[in-house]
Amino acid sequence: MQDFVYLNNRFWGVSIPSVLAQLSGLLGLTISMFFIAYLNDPNKTAAVGLGVSILTMLCEAPVTGMNGGISVLVSHAYGAGNMTSCA
Numbered sequence: 001m002q003d004f005v006y007l008n009n010r011f012w013g014v015s016i017p018s019v020l021a022q023l024s025g026l027l028g029l030t031i032s033m034f035f036i037a038y039l040n041d042p043n044k045t046a047a048v049g050l051g052v053s054i055l056t057m058l059c060e061a062p063v064t065g066m067n068g069g070i071s072v073l074v075s076h077a078y079g080a081g082n083m084t085s086c087a
Contacts, residue, residue: 010065029052032048032052033045033048033049033052073085074086
């Protein structure tokens with residue numbers, strides 16, 4: 001039972017900062033869209049929406065993909081006991 005509590009605390013200690021970082025990025029984009037939409041100009045609102053979509057495609061998607069690949073490689077190295085490859 002103590003191992004479960006330790007792992008549970010460790011899981012939340014690692015996951016909460018990650019969740020907050022993801023939410024802060026989305027919150028910033030939402031606030032930008034809210035204030036641009038408040039100007040009542042559909043062209044400006046569309047431009048911000050298009051810019052956010054392009055930013056997501058060109059910047060966030062490749063980084064997320066690489067992060068997924070790296071986590072697989074680190075997991076394999078950790079499972080094999082090769083700690084030097086994990087760093």
